[in-house]
Amino acid sequence: MDVEEDSIQVKCMHRNGVNKYFWPRPREDVSWYADEQLLCLIPEPKALNKRSVQLEKLTWKYLENNFM
Secondary structure, eight states, X not given: OEEETTEEEEEEOEEOSTTOEEOOSXXXXXXXXXXXXXXXXXXXXXXXXXXXXXXXXXXXXXXXXXXX
């Protein structure tokens, strides 16, 4: 959402099961993170239904193998 010298503002999704995420309501979850806290960039998740999204299977596998 915004970038400063050594940090980035991110609008976060919440996890709802294995590789399922949703935008929290009614309040957004917006936080600032230092550059060293960022793990990687991911492609935009694909919609599962009106409220939930899911990462592509290859992206999810990569995250599982490297960060979980």
